[in-house]
Amino acid sequence: MSGVDDDVPGGSDRELLRMEGVTKSFPGVRALDGVDLTLRGGEVHVLLGENGAGKSTLIKMLSGVHRPDEGRITAHGQEVHIRSAQDAERLGIATIHQEFTLVPGLTVAENIFLGRQPRTALGLVDRKTMRAGAAELLHRVRLDVPPGTPVAELGIARRQMVEIAKALSLNARVLIMDEPTAVLTSGEVETLFGVVRELRDAGVGIIFITHHLEEIGALGDRVTVLRDGRSVAEVPAATGENELIRLMVGRDIAEQYPRRRPDGPGAPLLKVRSLTRYATGARRGTAAAPVFEGIDFEVRAGEVVGLAGLVGAGRTELVRAVFGVDRYDAGTVEIDGRTLARGDVRAAMRAGLGLVPEDRKGQGLVLDASLQDNLTLARLDRDTRRGFVDRGGQRRAAAAVAERLKVRMSGLAQHARTLSGGNQQKVVIGKWLLTDTRLLILDEPTRGVDVGAKVEIYRLINELTAAGRAVLMISSDLPEVLGMSDRVLVMAQGRLAGELPAGEATQDAVMELAVRAPGRNTNESAGESFDVR
């Protein structure tokens, strides 16, 4: 293993890192397959790819979390083996993950120097030196907070800057940033870009992951596109967005969303009337905004209704109330003209509703139970005769639906935890195919799902609606909403901001409704919450 700072002076074009033919498999998935990547000093190298394309696995190799099965990683022409976070640190590689690794209860300075605090002669922490060092680093990232501030008091953008300061304190020559802009407002993004450009000009090599294509031209120098675990192209950052999408997806968008729209509207299945839920405490006379208010819509047999809106617009809360998971304060939910009891999941299921929740692992799956148990969980009632469960029948039903959904598994006894994201999602959806679900509510159904599984999920949506069932789909992936929905409902701040038929639903039209909020928060950048491609 070679130190990075030993030999080469800080020229800007020298090669910092090279990955050649890097391959990594996990049980059931080949996450990376012969990936090549080079990083030079003084460049911002954008890593682009859909969810599941292998970006995370790739950067985890550089930060010492995973090790390649095959292929080699070289730093300054010498092969290196990054076995731990410490190895990465010695090589000058710092990673800023999406989930920050700061300790909220400690101060900014303590976080920056965590585990490396300067000591006094007595062995105590030398606070003075530490704060002075921290102040200098904070100045470099243009973060104007006292080093003694507890991290808990900082917003997300400032915490990110603290992470960058920490990376600088480690003399990082390679900075890996995993979707740093995903949680920032547009003003904060500009500040971040300013800091990143300065680092680049100082000769640091930056690997930058983003889903926002417009950021690539603004910040990047080169782009490596990953698709299904392979590096499919390395192109200049000036490449057009359409070309980038084509490289990323591997086909035209039209093919990616194989929606066959119904000929005419079917019979109304679900009617939601002035559904309202007040925020907790609102009834005591505070002015808190309702979680959702006065929501009216219907879903007809055979259609896909998209539910678009910014994160926090109340979409998930709305569908959870419709499905009986959470309470609501006013309004009605009707199925086939019959009013559904409030807060009663079982009644909703009997009426033909099913919900694929947003948080697959936390709410959709029993991770350490078998696929058979997971697939048959929602039909446990109907498989029970006089208290006894028909396990044979369950096995046959689970096998049939796993086959239909092409779940990639070693067998029905496999635990849900060990499946890939896409296959896990198929299991959650399969659970509702095994009940008589007539209206399937999907909350972010393709988040963290690979391209192949995505298309399979879309096909399944087509099959369901062709059979006269209906789908209500929440998605923050705008192209997906537009590509799959027959109608798009847009929510903004707990209200239904509008409804667009498929023909009129464009990204601009949806976005305009989504940000047309009564009152507050209009300065929030709308692009942050959508994957605009």
Next chain:
Amino acid sequence: MSAELKKAVPAEAAGRAPDRGGPGPWFSRAVLRNGPLGGLIALAAVMAVLSRDFLNGQNLLNVGVQASVTAILAFGVTFVIVSAGIDLSVGSVAGLSAIVVAWAATDRGLPVWTAVLLGLAVGAAAGLASGALVAHGRLPAFIATLAMLSVGRGLALVLSGGSPIAFPASVSALGDTLGGWLPVPVLVMIAMGLIAALILARTYTGRAMFAIGGNEEAARLSGIDVKRRKLVIYALSGLFAAVAGIVLAARLTSAQPQAAMGYELDAIAAVVIGGASLSGGSGKASGTLIGALILAVLRNGLNLLSVSAFWQQVATGLVIALAVLLDTLRRRSAR
């Protein structure tokens, strides 16, 4: 102790370290692969070598009798632990149920079968009360059942006035032998074990236990009536505790208000030694039986070896720690 060990499991899963150490020596591999059963066999082998009397048929039946009360309690606790709960009240509930049977039959002169049904009903009702506190009152199971531990023991003392009550002779037959050699408590233990296995594997409530223990929110969103199931689960635990209490009193031919004190800890230990996770979602009746047998073999063997009761406690603690440690290692290497 075991809570701490269980915490190690998710940490390990999150770490997802790639290649764990290769195969160890054959002995540790064999123990790791076979889990609790391997541990029981190994322990019995050691005892057989150290004491000539251990493998004697009569002694083995004694081990079965010694295991029976713990095992029956532990089967009930298995239900609760699989559903990610805990039941600290089973020892008290066992004592209370036995007192109720003796009080109804001996003091009140009720027919014996009525007295037994009443005892079982009291056990189930005590469990139901804990279950209601957990499901509807949203108390942590630890607190709810700790309260029931105290209430149950108190009621047993109140009802008995603090003194033992003679157990009806016909029920005391449960503590006897069939044909002069086959102990009835062992038969009851086997019967309750089969019932527990059937409940876990084949009934709605059993399958719901695994779902609730594995992921309560996913179970709720899949239409499992989590609250009602919890009532049933704790009631079953209370019912099994009542059976255990009756068997214990039958062996002693009298119901004692202080009977089965502290047995809940043995029961929990048996469940955990048997491979169930305290974080819920896994557990087997056969594992629990093995766990109870491991504890009984250990005590019996140490008695045969004339080890002092004080050191026996130390040994028991070490075996519990070792068993769960091995099980954790086994799961880790299986991932």
